[in-house]
Amino acid sequence: MKVMVVTPYLPHRRVGHGGGTAVRDLVTWLARKHEVLVASPLRPGEDALVEQVAELGVQVVTLPFRDAGTRGPAKIGLWADRLAAWSRARNTGYPLYVEKYWSAGLSQRLQDIAVSFAPDAIQVEYLQLALLVRDLVSRRGGQDFPRVILNSHELGSVPRQRRAAAATDTGERRTALAEAGSWCRLQVDASKWADRTLCVTDEDRDLYARMGGCKLVTVPLGVDTTRIIPVWDPPPDGPEEYLFVGSFGHRPNRLAARLLVETVWPLVRNRRPGAQLVLAGRGSREFLAGLPADLPQDGVRADGFVDDLTPLFRRSRLFLAPLAEGGGIKIKILEAMARGIPVLTTEVGAEGIFAPADEAAIIASPDGREFAAAVCEAAADPEACRQRAARGRAHIESSYSWESIVSRLADIYREA
Structure with missing residues (x-):
């Protein structure tokens, strides 16, 4: 089977956060049984890390993307990107964090990669890439286009709702609730676009369904139990x-x-x-x-x-x-x-x-x-x-x- 994995973070060895590590493990294990292509934004300073991903036995295609690490004249382009994302967020009601991961150029590049690679399935990691799911599915039309799976990782509304519940300041509470509302809107729409939306816990799936999500299935993130083995053995006379x-x-x-x-x-x-x-x-x-x-x-x-x-x-x-x-x-x-x-x-x-x-x-x-x-x-x-x-x-x-x-x-x- 041919599988295309789209991720917002290049899954190199030093990715440095749990979700990125999970994507790296996912790609590693998929590649043991399937032909895999990884499509990911390439951030400043990551050029030398692409080979680390290719060593997993996958094809790697990078996507045009400017982020906070952008320097020099390209910084002007970053400001223009952020201004456009802010304007879209005002119009769509979706989170700014989601809008900043979309551009017409990036979306078209991803569609071209999908047509060229011709995968059996496309798995898109994280809800922040949901707008790319929308565009990939819209490309299908009457054509024989691969199914698109969205892996939510976490519901962006949940931490903001928790932040609102814990807030003692009225302004902070209102801001958190507004952000949670924009994430809820995006989450419901995203589940309608995708052929399946993966939830990493049953609790997330049930909550997602209550807010109007559809075509949901629970598939947890995992850990590589062949690579990560029990090591705990604190020396009784060592530091506490x-x-x-x-x-x-x-x-x-x-x-x-x-x-x-x-x-x-x-x-x-x-x-x-x-x-x-x-x-x-x-x-x-x-x-x-x-x-x-x-x-x-x-x-x-x-x-x-x-x-x-x-x-x-x-x-x-x-x-x-x-x-x-x-x-x-x-x-x-x-x-x-x-x-x-x-x-x-x-x-x-x-x-x-x-x-x-x-x-x-x-x-x-x-x-x-x-x-x-x-x-x-x-x-x-x-x-x-x-x-x-x-x-x-x-x-x-x-x-x-x-x-x-x-x-x-x-x-x-x-x-x-």
């Missing part, structure tokens, strides 16, 4: 480290990290003076350096982007993710559980992955005091942590391996 990993360009990660540094860690250190919090991921050093100078940072360090996280996962006592915002499935949680480290997160972090009854990880309140108490309680019982970590790894193997997910996708491509 606790780990948080994420892309710090993503607001839910910044909020979670700030809660850890500002509220959780001082309370943990009161009871466990040797406890060290490690923040890892692109932007973590800048995040920590940018916090108020009067905010204590004792026992906290930031490692920045880490090429190989294995040593951190091996020696850390717990993986911490006090997420209060965000939607979809959290790749950081999948990967941590696959690594065999005990995970402490929230209901938001656990969404679509496990329930409390599974005992595959620990769920705590995102309240700082309660989360700190949960850290100390878990740290005091390493044997219970070890048992829970083993159940977590087994749960990932049974439900989130890419081999089973890609097999399910092939069935969807055929029946779409």
Whole structure:
């Protein structure tokens, strides 16, 4: 089968965020059974990374795109693109974030690639590319054109609705609700354009259906359980480290990290003076350096982007993710559980992955005091942590391996 994957992020090795890692794994596993072409915007400085994607055994075609990294005279073109996107968003009611990923040139280029490659199915990653789905489907007409599958990753309305619910400022609440409304409008229309829309959790699918979405099916994101293996083995006489990993360009990660540094860690250190919090991921050093100078940072360090996280996962006592915002499935949680480290997160972090009854990880309140108490309680019982970590790894193997997910996708491509 020939499969064309359209993604907003070039899936190279240093993509640095969960969704991009999931797309890289998806492409890797699809290419083991199918002929795959990856079409992706090429951002400034990424030219040398195209080969990393081609090494996965796929064809790579890049798309014209200007983003915030654009420099020099091309910056004028970027401003023109953003102004046009803002104008379209005003007219369509769709999110500006979605409109900025569309242009007539990019859309036409993608259609030409589809005609040339002649795939059996086109899978478009992320709702932010939904307008390209619309154009691809409209190209079909009476022709024999491939089916188009939209992989939502997360519903953009969900984190904004959560932000509105948590807001104490009236203006902030109204802004978040307006943004959520524009995402709802886009989400419903996108499901009408696509032949199938993939939801990564049953919760997302049910919510999507209630807002008017159609042709929905649940297919989770996964983790490469052949590459990511259990490594957790903290030395009893080694440093008492606790780990948080994420892309710090993503607001839910910044909020979670700030809660850890500002509220959780001082309370943990009161009871466990040797406890060290490690923040890892692109932007973590800048995040920590940018916090108020009067905010204590004792026992906290930031490692920045880490090429190989294995040593951190091996020696850390717990993986911490006090997420209060965000939607979809959290790749950081999948990967941590696959690594065999005990995970402490929230209901938001656990969404679509496990329930409390599974005992595959620990769920705590995102309240700082309660989360700190949960850290100390878990740290005091390493044997219970070890048992829970083993159940977590087994749960990932049974439900989130890419081999089973890609097999399910092939069935969807055929029946779409």
